[in-house]
Amino acid sequence: MTLLPTAAKTAPPPRPRANARSRMNTLVGWGFAGPFVAVFALVFLAPIGYSVYLTLFRDRLVGGRSFVGLDNYVQALTDPRFWDGFSNVALFLAVQVPIMLGISLLVALAIDSGRLYGTSFFRIAIFLPYAVPAVVASLLWGFMYGTRFGLVGNINDAFGVSLPNPLSPSLVLASIGNIVTWEFVGYNMLIFYAALRVVPRSLYEAAAIDGAGEWRIVLSVKLPAIRGALVIATIFSIIGSFQLFNEPSILQKLAPNAITNDFTPNLYTYSLSFAGQQHNYAATVAIVMGVITAIIAYAVQLRGMRKKG
Amino acid sequence: MTATATTDHVRRAAATSPAAAPPQRTSRRRPSTPLNPRRSVPLTLVTGLVLVYTLLPLGWLVINSTKNQRDLVTSFGLWFGEDVNFWDNVSRTLTYDDGVFVRWLLNTLFYVLAGAGGATVLAVLGGYALAKYDFPGRKAVFAVVIGAVAIPGTALAVPTFLMFSGMGLTNTPWAVIIPSLISPFGLYLMWVFASEAVPDELLEAARIDGSGELRTFFRIALPLLMPGTITVLLFSMVATWNNYFLPLIMIKDPDWYPLTLGLNAWNAQAQTAGGEAVFDLIITGSLLTIAPIVVIFLLLQRYWQSGLSAGSVKE
Numbered sequence: 007m008t009l010l011p012t013a014a015k016t017a018p019p020p021r022p023r024a025n026a027r028s029r030m031n032t033l034v035g036w037g038f039a040g041p042f043v044a045v046f047a048l049v050f051l052a053p054i055g056y057s058v059y060l061t062l063f064r065d066r067l068v069g070g071r072s073f074v075g076l077d078n079y080v081q082a083l084t085d086p087r088f089w090d091g092f093s094n095v096a097l098f099l100a101v102q103v104p105i106m107l108g109i110s111l112l113v114a115l116a117i118d119s120g121r122l123y124g125t126s127f128f129r130i131a132i133f134l135p136y137a138v139p140a141v142v143a144s145l146l147w148g149f150m151y152g153t154r155f156g157l158v159g160n161i162n163d164a165f166g167v168s169l170p171n172p173l174s175p176s177l178v179l180a181s182i183g184n185i186v187t188w189e190f191v192g193y194n195m196l197i198f199y200a201a202l203r204v205v206p207r208s209l210y211e212a213a214a215i216d217g218a219g220e221w222r223i224v225l226s227v228k229l230p231a232i233r234g235a236l237v238i239a240t241i242f243s244i245i246g247s248f249q250l251f252n253e254p255s256i257l258q259k260l261a262p263n264a265i266t267n268d269f270t271p272n273l274y275t276y277s278l279s280f281a282g283q284q285h286n287y288a289a290t291v292a293i294v295m296g297v298i299t300a301i302i303a304y305a306v307q308l309r310g311m312r313k314k315g
Numbered sequence: 316m317t318a319t320a321t322t323d324h325v326r327r328a329a330a331t332s333p334a335a336a337p338p339q340r341t342s343r344r345r346p347s348t349p350l351n352p353r354r355s356v357p358l359t360l361v362t363g364l365v366l367v368y369t370l371l372p373l374g375w376l377v378i379n380s381t382k383n384q385r386d387l388v389t390s391f392g393l394w395f396g397e398d399v400n401f402w403d404n405v406s407r408t409l410t411y412d413d414g415v416f417v418r419w420l421l422n423t424l425f426y427v428l429a430g431a432g433g434a435t436v437l438a439v440l441g442g443y444a445l446a447k448y449d450f451p452g453r454k455a456v457f458a459v460v461i462g463a464v465a466i467p468g469t470a471l472a473v474p475t476f477l478m479f480s481g482m483g484l485t486n487t488p489w490a491v492i493i494p495s496l497i498s499p500f501g502l503y504l505m506w507v508f509a510s511e512a513v514p515d516e517l518l519e520a521a522r523i524d525g526s527g528e529l530r531t532f533f534r535i536a537l538p539l540l541m542p543g544t545i546t547v548l549l550f551s552m553v554a555t556w557n558n559y560f561l562p563l564i565m566i567k568d569p570d571w572y573p574l575t576l577g578l579n580a581w582n583a584q585a586q587t588a589g590g591e592a593v594f595d596l597i598i599t600g601s602l603l604t605i606a607p608i609v610v611i612f613l614l615l616q617r618y619w620q621s622g623l624s625a626g627s628v629k630e
Contacts, residue, residue: 035448042441
């Protein structure tokens with residue numbers, strides 16, 4: 007091969023070579039991407055397809071499996087147990103997600119400002135809870151919530167106060183919100199921080215020369231620059247809220263009266279499927295929830311992108 | 316954090332160089348600007364509140380892993396009990412019920428090795444292909460994968476369970492490993508990372524030198540992809556190590572439990588009438604469960620943080 011790189015740039019290669027090249031690109035590209043796509047089809051696409059298929063049938067004690075059309079969907083959309091769970095996760099989404107993302111953003115801005123003592127310690131220590139499994143986080147907080155032997159009980163004894171039981175029906179959703187916030191505040195902080203790191207510093211210089219103060223730079227330069235990261239974190243948080251399962255499922259053993267089997271749509275699906283053997287109806291509830299999630303995530307994405315333009 | 320410090324230094328030097336700012340302006344700069352920040356005690360204290368919030372439960376865990384059952388219920392949660400039982404707790408956690416905890420630990424390691432290792436390989440190969448080869452269907456692959464992220468895990472759980480059950484895979488390690496092999500976040504990160512980290516000119520030069528595509532990938536692209544690869548590996552490891560829902564539905568036999576299911580089983584046992592309450596073992600077991608992953612994150616933070624930063628370039 008004696009082809010000079012400059013020659014290749016100035017003169018486009020002749021057609022046959024280009025065709026050979028694009029054939030090779032196709033072959034090699036699929037060769038590299040093929041394994042991912044194959045496994046993805048097996049564990050994502052096939053189950054989604056199968057799930058939709060399942061929703062069209064119903065198993066009856068007498069007569070076996072029969073085709074019921076959209077009956078399962080009608081049942082799900084008019085099922086008060088489904089909507090109870092849905093209203094819980096919707097409330098959770100409306101309260102917990104803004105609090106969590108707000109704290110994450112403020113911490114990311116504080117760390118990025120370079121004005122903290124021990125910057126790298128802050129960054130890694132606040133991130134650490136992300137490495138803690140939801141099971142351990144829920145057990146841990148569950149123990150601490152205890153009014154008899156837990157930290158709440160300790161504080162009540164030590165200070166002679168009577169803090170309310172965090173695992174009571176009226177407080178349990180907030181208590182779960184606290185666990186989820188604790189788990190993911192550092193993860194989101196890191197996503198925001200990573201995005202802030204790659205904002206060109208010259209933009210700050212330019213804004214400072216124009217007379218912008220620090221808050222002005224945050225509002226007019228930094229936040230717009232990391233809009234993509236904000237939108238992605240919001241979408242992941244919406245998906246996470248609607249999928250809420252691990253934390254309530256584990257706390258259920260400590261607070262069986264406060265956390266019912268339909269506390270979240272996910273818990274409801276789980277109990278329908280694995281305790282009630284109602285696979286078809288469980289698949290329907292899951293699909294309905296999936297469609298609602300996808301619509302809201304998509305709307306947020308559109309809104310996030312429109313502001314940009 | 317020498318690497319970060321150096322980059323900051325270089326960035327600041329570049330930003331304050333005469334080319335970027337007229338020299339006459341430099342003398343009139345305010346005491347603290349985004350480019351020339353002064354460390355602030357009030358800001359450190361306020362951010363410190365979040366630090367206390369995140370570290371408090373971990374401190375509680377460490378303190379209470381030193382207590383026996385009696386001290387657990389009688390002593391204050393944020394201080395040590397009368398006796399220090401840490402090593403005794405560890406050895407009882409590891410030997411309780413014929414050493415079932417060790418079995419769960421080995422299972423978890425196996426799931427992580429196969430699942431997260433495989434997920435990383437697939438994501439690196441796929442991300443590299445999406446970034447560096449213009450092939451028909453490329454955009455479709457990306458759109459479908461990103462779209463699928465919005466589908467809740469439970470929408471997939473029931474049909475995946477039924478499908479795997481039909482294939483005879485439930486209650487085997489495969490049921491946990493195979494779904495762990497796909498990391499859409501990993502694919503996305505590697506795609507963005509490869510676009511930035513591997514220059515087309517370098518690949519072209521290798522081809523001109525007669526290097527085959529596989530050889531080019533392993534000898535030239537892979538070393539450049541290392542920070543991104545480590546980031547994907549770490550985040551897949553956490554996902555697999557911490558996985559709860561998938562094994563919960565797939566695995567019935569406690570011999571195949573990962574640590575998360577095992578700890579949950581101990582907790583359930585304590586709540587059932589007549590079951591032995593083993594809160595001390597749950598607490599020490601929890602500490603042993605999070606320790607390895609925390610250590611790995613601390614040791615490798617230089618690599619995964621730079622990988623994450625590079626990955627957010629295009630967001």
